Amino acid sequence: MTSAPSAPSALDVLLSRASTDHLVAPAPDKAQIARILSAGIRAPDHGKIRPWRYVVIKGKHRAAFAELVVRAMIAADPEVPEKKIQKRRERFSEMPMIIALVMALRPEGKIPLDEQKLSVGAGAMNVLNALHAEGFGGFWVSSDFAGEEVFRAGLGLEGAQTLAGFLFVGTPEKPVTGSKRPDIEDYMAIWKGEPVAFGADR
Template sequence: MSSAHASPSALDVLLSRASTDHLSAPAPDKAQIARILSAGLRAPDHGKIRPWRYIVIKGKHRAEFAEQVIKAMISADPKVPEKKIAKRRQRFSEMPMTIALVMALDPESKIPLQEQELSVGAGVMNVLNALHMEGFGGFWVSSDFAGQPCFREALGLSDSQRLAGFLFVGTPDKPVHGSKRPDIEDYMGFYKGEPVKFGADQ
């Protein structure tokens, strides 16, 4: 923590973020989640594509949503183990809130799709940080089954929309410390007229 500040600086808070899926109620209320997701819309956005869409799943709709997840998992792999189904059913119906992270891409744009996808990712990171700043926790998970037509239809995704995963959201059960982070010295270098070598790659 910077000695110039009695309370943690914004950077101190960013440096203390870590993921957790040990989450309980309460989830953010309607006004809180709207403000938190507004941080996602602060992501850099080349060409003003506005590729971010957030589908919030909460309350009684969690169980219905979990069933759509199971349907899609079975559609993707009819032999999916029962244990995996049970775990996903439990997580999607019991997490206080799930946010489906939709990438609304414009394939006709001169802005490369990779940049549009990166903008969605940058938005998700802002949302994770905003959750942390407001005392909530979040965990980004993959959506390997989300390409299934039944699931795309259930969510109302158009042909150019894809999922970047889901965020599980709620209040951390206990203080989150997260894993030890690597040393920044191994991940940064100064260009001095020669190719840069990183400690992380040695």
């Protein structure tokens, strides 16, 4: 009698994650995305700032959101090429789900802004890992238009709130292997009382 294969460990899951924007339906349902985003708010949070906010765009609302993106692009650059506009319109309207990563920063507080932003980034990484653990895929993209007032108003950003980018979310169209990662030995060092050096920097 052969034994059933053992389930991958949590570390195995983390080590197998890779980004992909080749995503198709289904996206997480309401209960799944709430659970996945709950991983985001487990990120380190010095001072209990809780700077993470997640705006989920899905279903019929994707097309309207894509048009908001286009209006913001034109506001940022009135001469933006039509080809770039069309590409963005298609990506934002066709991705199964989009999550806008909002940073609710407190510049007036005691916690350095860099630490607050790092917490948002850690939360986003938790979300990407949770998506992968649940059988979904994700891809983190930045923007060159999120500071435009038309976009801020359309999304509901206020005060010091700003955007850390978007996560495209769905089911990977094919198994994701990702590119070969570098050897960790080049990116770690054991300190023994003297300055360290990294193989990656040689």
